[in-house]
Amino acid sequence: MIALQSRAQRELNRPMLEYSPMSSERIYLDYAATTPVDPRVLEAMQPYFMQHFGNPSSHHGWGLHAQQAIDSSRQQVAESLNCAPEEIIFTACGSESDNLALRGAAFAARQERDANRILTSPVEHPAILNTAKQLESIHDFQLELLPIDRFGLVDPQILADRISPDVAAVSIIYANNEIGSIHPISELSQICREHQVPLHTDAVQAASQLPIDVESLGVDLMSLGSHKFYGPKGIGALYIRSGISLVPALTGGGQEYGLRSGTHNTPLIVGFSEALRITLAERQEHNRHFLQLREHLISQVIDSIPDVLLTGHPDHRLPNHASFVFRHIQGHQLVEVLDREGFGCSSGSACKTGDPEPSFVIQALGIDPSFALGSLRITLGRHTRMDHIDALLKVLPTVIQDLRSSKHGNP
Numbered sequence: 001m002i003a004l005q006s007r008a009q010r011e012l013n014r015p016m017l018e019y020s021p022m023s024s025e026r027i028y029l030d031y032a033a034t035t036p037v038d039p040r041v042l043e044a045m046q047p048y049f050m051q052h053f054g055n056p057s058s059h060h061g062w063g064l065h066a067q068q069a070i071d072s073s074r075q076q077v078a079e080s081l082n083c084a085p086e087e088i089i090f091t092a093c094g095s096e097s098d099n100l101a102l103r104g105a106a107f108a109a110r111q112e113r114d115a116n117r118i119l120t121s122p123v124e125h126p127a128i129l130n131t132a133k134q135l136e137s138i139h140d141f142q143l144e145l146l147p148i149d150r151f152g153l154v155d156p157q158i159l160a161d162r163i164s165p166d167v168a169a170v171s172i173i174y175a176n177n178e179i180g181s182i183h184p185i186s187e188l189s190q191i192c193r194e195h196q197v198p199l200h201t202d203a204v205q206a207a208s209q210l211p212i213d214v215e216s217l218g219v220d221l222m223s224l225g226s227h228k229f230y231g232p233k234g235i236g237a238l239y240i241r242s243g244i245s246l247v248p249a250l251t252g253g254g255q256e257y258g259l260r261s262g263t264h265n266t267p268l269i270v271g272f273s274e275a276l277r278i279t280l281a282e283r284q285e286h287n288r289h290f291l292q293l294r295e296h297l298i299s300q301v302i303d304s305i306p307d308v309l310l311t312g313h314p315d316h317r318l319p320n321h322a323s324f325v326f327r328h329i330q331g332h333q334l335v336e337v338l339d340r341e342g343f344g345c346s347s348g349s350a351c352k353t354g355d356p357e358p359s360f361v362i363q364a365l366g367i368d369p370s371f372a373l374g375s376l377r378i379t380l381g382r383h384t385r386m387d388h389i390d391a392l393l394k395v396l397p398t399v400i401q402d403l404r405s406s407k408h409g410n411p
């Protein structure tokens with residue numbers, strides 16, 4: 001029988017080294033949560049902590065050196081996105097980019113054209129959803145959540161039916177973090193463009209695996225965060241198409257074209273651009289690898305475990321992403337037991353104050369309540385191998401069976 005231990009108890013017994021993504025004992029399968037920093041990225045960042053530490057706003061050699069590093073990083077990111085350098089601003093994370101994009105576009109559209117509606121989907125990351133809810137509750141915007149299909153996708157026709165010039169901004173996630181489904185962003189952007197309404201997309205998950213050419217996507221605003229593609233945490237970027245107005249969220253010394261004040265974090269900006277450059281250069285090769293492993297994983301889980309559903313779109317999904325719901329399982333318990341067995345995965349459902357709740361994404365999909373608590377997300381990375389997947393497949397059916405028959409409070 002599987003015994004559940006408290007997290008703190010388990011931590012005490014574990015040497016840190018075991019957590020390396022290349023560990024043979026513990027297998028990390030949560031790359032959508034975060035990725036380790038690529039050693040090439042770390043190397044590129046290192047000189048900017050101690051050697052070239054100047055403030056890029058300073059008018060001396062130290063400052064100029066840091067400014068040059070930021071300029072060439074911005075140029076590099078712009079090339080990766082196929083835009084002009086001045087259309088990129090650096091932020092502190094994907095969440096900040098999302099906040100600035102939606103709040104900034106909504107306030108500007110109200111000032112400039114008296115637009116008051118916000119259209120988004122019910123399966124956005126909380127950085128968008130909670131910003132949209134705050135715009136509604138505190139700032140009197142009219143928030144409309146567009147209906148989604150069973151894969152968590154907004155039908156472009158529905159957007160076309162709902163959009164009008166009084167919409168301040170539309171925000172639709174590119175690839176969903178929890179269920180991996182990919183939106184047809186270029187179709188959605190075409191509709192927004194016809195109505196001259198700015199479209200923001202949250203590409204925080206997508207950037208590691210999908211095309212991010214802003215001209216082909218046709219987006220006006222796009223959020224990125226580097227810790228999802230082997231860059232450092234604490235740094236994000238926002239693409240802002242020339243001509244799109246935003247009201248700044250952080251006011252101060254006027255850095256980042258007046259849209260995001262605060263002394264630049266040179267090493268993290270350098271790390272962001274190097275991580276993105278490497279990601280784009282190696283993307284095809286990694287995606288091929290992910291697809292092979294993911295197809296094996298999904299088919300084996302479906303074949304070997306009764307009462308399981310794949311969540312998200314079977315084909316239009318991130319190559320590294322597999323997500324399921326298991327009937328009569330509590331996802332948070334499943335993640336804990338898998339952790340004890342040596343696997344790092346995640347679940348959208350959480351247990352708050354002893355009361356398990358399905359994630360809002362699973363709820364929005366309308367999944368049967370007997371399945372809704374049992375979500376599991378397995379996301380692959382550059383270090384994941386077929387024998388890692390096979391090791392998980394060896395234990396998962398037994399873990400599920402034990403949890404279903406155990407007395408750990410399953411529904």
Ligand SMILES: Cc1ncc(COP(=O)(O)O)c(C=O)c1O
Pocket residue numbers: 032033093094095096098125127173175176177202203204205225226236
């Ligand atoms: C789709 C999506 N958007 C936004 C974020 C927030 O990014 P950050 O952690 O950089 O704030 C995440 C992080 O999980 C995400 O998956």
